[in-house]
Amino acid sequence: MSFESLQFEKFSRDRLEQLQLERLQATLNRAYRSVAFYQKAFDEMGIIPEDIDSLSKLSKLPFTSRQTLVDNYPYGMFAVPLREVVRLHCTTGPKGQPIVIGYTKNDIDHWAQISARVLKAAGVEKEDVVQICLDYGLFGEGLGFHYGAELIGASVIPGSDGDPKRQLLIMRDYRSTILLSNPSFALKLLAAMKESKIGLASLQLRGIIFTGEPFSEETRVRVEEELQVKVINSYSPLELPGPKVATECEKRCGLHIFEDQFIPEIVNPQTGEVLPPGEEGELVITTVAKEAFPLIRYRTGDLTSLDFSPCECGRNLIRMQNPKGRTDDMIVVNGVGFFPAQIRQILVQIEGAEPNFRLIIDREGTQDVVELMVEVSESIFFDEMKKFHELKENIEEAIHQTLGINVRVKLVEKRSLSTAEKPVIDKRFK
């Protein structure tokens, strides 16, 4: 596998735009030819791919969103027959519905290259020992970075995202120099360090790459100070498996978007209108190098702005600010994203529980904690304690099973939660 895509980072704007236009047109031609959804959407708007004769005309095309991916589940958005797909990863839609994304051999190669570029931007060299504490399963973020680190020639530890104590021992014994993890996992490691009395002196760690969830600058500073490392952030749309869309460089002044792979736009989240350069709005991305699963004008739901000024690092790629918030109500707890509507869905299936709830999210030490107040039907509330506990455990179990998060359930009387208030109270980052 070659590593030719690194050269694009130094391309002049003019040259990069030529490449983007060529790739965009090829992507549109393929998507229109092979994906019924795009053909229908373009036809309804009276557009053919040939009409897109400049990058700015991209704004004439219809949007896609997470809901589009849900509606076309499982294979409706695939632009190649399944026999050309070498990998499938999956994730969930806004209400927990399944989404599946396919990759051809070239898509996997690109993913590895982009991961390698993220690692390069963070200063990873082939001498490094890279410990990857990310999901290696259905979501597969660990796999992407794994291939990237191998492409650089580093020594890779596929640590996966379980048991921070064990990861810490591995980190000490194998002399890991680079860690890839969610911010919340890094905080768990800090806690494990205190508990196990493994001191900083016994670690060789010099850098961490954060991915997967938003975090506050305080978290970054804290991890950097306590571990004496440099933290580099990377970005991809939440809960969308696949290559990173952007990464910080050593200057850490925004995230460079891999423009040879993705074309970014910033739109008004209400009207969908493209905003002038520099303004804050919703990030919309179009993939220009994906074969199996091209995404055209995908609404990420992340609020950010773009910076077109040159960066001292020498990369000519546009930078985006670390997303400041979301356009929808997705919540990310300890690296796991979900929607309040999913909780409602779970509650209606449990006998004795009412779908009215309140979610209180806070941070205790290194961990996000979630308290879930659930109204119960009168018949249960005044019944015996054993049943009461059973119900509480049932709900906790059901939520853990479905969403993968731990919540503390507090049962309250029916109609005691005001429906006028927001169902979610997030006390973190405040």
Added chain:
Amino acid sequence: MLRIRNLRGFYGNLQALKGVSLHVEKGEIVTLIGANGSGKSTLLNSISGIVSSKKGEILFEGKDITDFPPQRIVKEGISLVPEGRQLFSSLSVMDNLLLGAYQRFSIKKKAEIEGDLERVFRIFPVLKERKKQIAGTLSGGEQQMLAIARSLMSRPKLLLLDEPSMGLAPKIVQEIFEVILTLRKEGTTIFLVEQNAQKALEIADRGYVIETGKIVFEGVSEELLGNKEIIRAYLGKGYKKKIWEK
């Protein structure tokens, strides 16, 4: 070096190119592969000015050459080796070569042109042996070599090759492709249109795949060779049965 944006080419009422964008950098070998009638030759003929009914933008070394006539385009440094060679078959090899230098022909340039003849004879020794032979009596492979040599006589910076392997035996094809590599080494940039996708991608740095006048894939050759759709459609490894369609 060459940059094309949204090129639309027409044959009468027929639109053969539907908004093609591509580029060739100095020193590269870039190939365009596609089936018969997909628009490959129209694209080359548009670049070289033979197809005049076109829209879009063709930039060569930053200069807009979209509306230049063919002779002006040759002067700018682009030379086409047309499909089917198009030699002056009743003339001698030597005359064909001299005609290739026609646009800069003058007494003053005699020494320069003789130097260029030396060069093409070095690349194609067989043409030197046969310089007095009538072009139409050469073998297919020799004719193709002559066609390339004739193009080189205009000292192109960018050489456009239209199906140089067509109708030739595999051994001869190999020779022609080796010549293409030599030319690149000597500083000529190559844009190669081929139906023999395998061979073309083996020597090219990058490639584009054209389908009914539209580019559907682009990438480095390695990537295109790894694309199963391209393998099936253009590299002739047809699947005998459908295993599982979506």
